[in-house]
Amino acid sequence: MKNVGKPVLEVCLSPALLHLYNTKGSVVVIIDIFRATSTITAALHNGAKCVIPVSSVADCIAIGEAIPDSLTAGERDGKVAEGLQHGNSPLEYPADFVNDKTLVLTTTNGTRLLHMVENAAEIVIGSFLNLSVLCDYLLAQNLNVLLGCASWKDKFNLEDTLFAGAVIHRLQHAFEINCDAARAARHLYNSSGGENFIEFLKDSSHYRRLSAFGLEHDMEYCVTPDLHPVVPRLKGQQIVISVPE
Amino acid sequence: MKNVGKPVLEVCLSPALLHLYNTKGSVVVIIDIFRATSTITAALHNGAKCVIPVSSVADCIAIGEAIPDSLTAGERDGKVAEGLQHGNSPLEYPADFVNDKTLVLTTTNGTRLLHMVENAAEIVIGSFLNLSVLCDYLLAQNLNVLLGCASWKDKFNLEDTLFAGAVIHRLQHAFEINCDAARAARHLYNSSGGENFIEFLKDSSHYRRLSAFGLEHDMEYCVTPDLHPVVPRLKGQQIVISVPE
Numbered sequence: 001m002k003n004v005g006k007p008v009l010e011v012c013l014s015p016a017l018l019h020l021y022n023t024k025g026s027v028v029v030i031i032d033i034f035r036a037t038s039t040i041t042a043a044l045h046n047g048a049k050c051v052i053p054v055s056s057v058a059d060c061i062a063i064g065e066a067i068p069d070s071l072t073a074g075e076r077d078g079k080v081a082e083g084l085q086h087g088n089s090p091l092e093y094p095a096d097f098v099n100d101k102t103l104v105l106t107t108t109n110g111t112r113l114l115h116m117v118e119n120a121a122e123i124v125i126g127s128f129l130n131l132s133v134l135c136d137y138l139l140a141q142n143l144n145v146l147l148g149c150a151s152w153k154d155k156f157n158l159e160d161t162l163f164a165g166a167v168i169h170r171l172q173h174a175f176e177i178n179c180d181a182a183r184a185a186r187h188l189y190n191s192s193g194g195e196n197f198i199e200f201l202k203d204s205s206h207y208r209r210l211s212a213f214g215l216e217h218d219m220e221y222c223v224t225p226d227l228h229p230v231v232p233r234l235k236g237q238q239i240v241i242s243v244p245e
Numbered sequence: 246m247k248n249v250g251k252p253v254l255e256v257c258l259s260p261a262l263l264h265l266y267n268t269k270g271s272v273v274v275i276i277d278i279f280r281a282t283s284t285i286t287a288a289l290h291n292g293a294k295c296v297i298p299v300s301s302v303a304d305c306i307a308i309g310e311a312i313p314d315s316l317t318a319g320e321r322d323g324k325v326a327e328g329l330q331h332g333n334s335p336l337e338y339p340a341d342f343v344n345d346k347t348l349v350l351t352t353t354n355g356t357r358l359l360h361m362v363e364n365a366a367e368i369v370i371g372s373f374l375n376l377s378v379l380c381d382y383l384l385a386q387n388l389n390v391l392l393g394c395a396s397w398k399d400k401f402n403l404e405d406t407l408f409a410g411a412v413i414h415r416l417q418h419a420f421e422i423n424c425d426a427a428r429a430a431r432h433l434y435n436s437s438g439g440e441n442f443i444e445f446l447k448d449s450s451h452y453r454r455l456s457a458f459g460l461e462h463d464m465e466y467c468v469t470p471d472l473h474p475v476v477p478r479l480k481g482q483q484i485v486i487s488v489p490e
Contacts, residue, residue: 013401014262016261017259017399152425154265155262155265156426158429161425161429178453179450180401180406180449180450181400181401183448184401184406187433187436188432191432205423205425206425208423
């Protein structure tokens with residue numbers, strides 16, 4: 001339903017809080033900066049035919065076997081999960097590798113949130129890698145927006161919240177915002193050293209966890225704005241590119 | 246259980262996330278700045294014998310009738326709830342009124358969170374009104390601490406989170422903190438204009454809601470540090486003062 005006044009923008013900080021929000025008719029943005037939504041955005045911009053998000057390693061293997069030219073990917077505890085071929089890094093999917101392939105991806109947090117959303121007008125994928133084009137897309141829709149942070153096993157995380165703040169910083173003039181989580185996200189973004197998120201995030205739980213696996217470069221890549229300017233959206237069971245470049 | 250190293254401090258941003266934290270053997274601080282925990286702190290410092298927190302108006306009436314020298318209190322939608330005698334403002338309970346009385350109090354958020362906590366070593370009440378003495382108390386216990394924000398109907402709120410940040414700002418040297426909610430709360434506190442919270446909070450959901458009821462003065466009172474230096478704690482079904490002044 002199109003809004004007469006300004007559409008409403010809210011932020012959901014954890015999948016465990018999703019039931020508090022009315023997603024009917026809204027655009028829901030799935031945010032899992034480290035690293036599911038960054039990887040999905042990169043793979044699609046680099047030419048992947050589509051991404052199929054699945055909840056379990058077993059589903060990932062089964063679907064990968066059923067689809068020609070597919071890649072199965074997913075990590076558990078920082079390593080490629082047993083039975084899968086590839087990991088969860090956006091850097092693993094350059095154009096000459098992923099072009100025209102179907103990426104079947106299982107992740108701990110982002111995939112789960114995506115499958116929890118009901119009745120949304122649209123489910124799209126947000127990451128710093130597609131920040132500007134995503135914001136343009138949300139502006140053009142003129143629908144209510146819920147920014148959904150995948151968090152870490154339902155616990156609040158900084159990087160997803162900072163990204164929500166970056167979106168709000170750009171869209172606040174066009175939306176009605178009466179949501180303390182949105183205010184906090186915006187304030188965190190505006191007061192965390194401009195675009196130099198990685199410094200701010202170096203003390204975060206996820207940075208600590210992933211840097212123990214040697215993934216610092218991955219995380220720097222994931223917080224770089226606009227490297228992959230496409231808007232992935234869920235269409236049936238597949239994530240595809242919504243807006244051509 | 247006493248800690249060998251530094252005890253752990255975490256922040257729970259909503260009762261709907263409480264199940265993610267292990268409260269066994271911890272000190273849990275209930276935070277409901279606007280206004281349950283502020284009112285409890287003020288009433289006890291002003292001489293109330295104890296506060297009995299109850300979930301419903303019906304329970305409040307029944308318990309009030311059973312206890313001599315009791316006051317029943319609680320609001321719904323900014324007004325004294327039908328059947329109760331008093332409201333949920335800390336300013337309603339000066340010493341000459343509340344001294345030696347039992348305050349039976351029902352509130353929407355704080356009471357509920359308090360009743361949800363299981364297996365804690367101790368449940369105490371936090372508010373700006375008892376900030377310093379609460380921090381001293383938490384330091385002295387040498388136990389893990391969970392700062393539990395009552396939030397608003399399970400949605401994140403700014404004022405409870407800012408208070409958590411104020412506590413962390415004072416205690417971070419003595420605790421192990423690997424919790425993004427704690428990092429965010431600390432950052433919000435440190436970057437929100439020092440002690441001038443009320444300006445920062447004027448755009449918050451709760452400030453807007455309560456100021457529509459003419460409660461600006463209440464809120465200014467609730468964010469004033471150390472007006473009521475006592476540590477209320479749950480003892481059976483009653484909240485009493487733990488540490489004499």
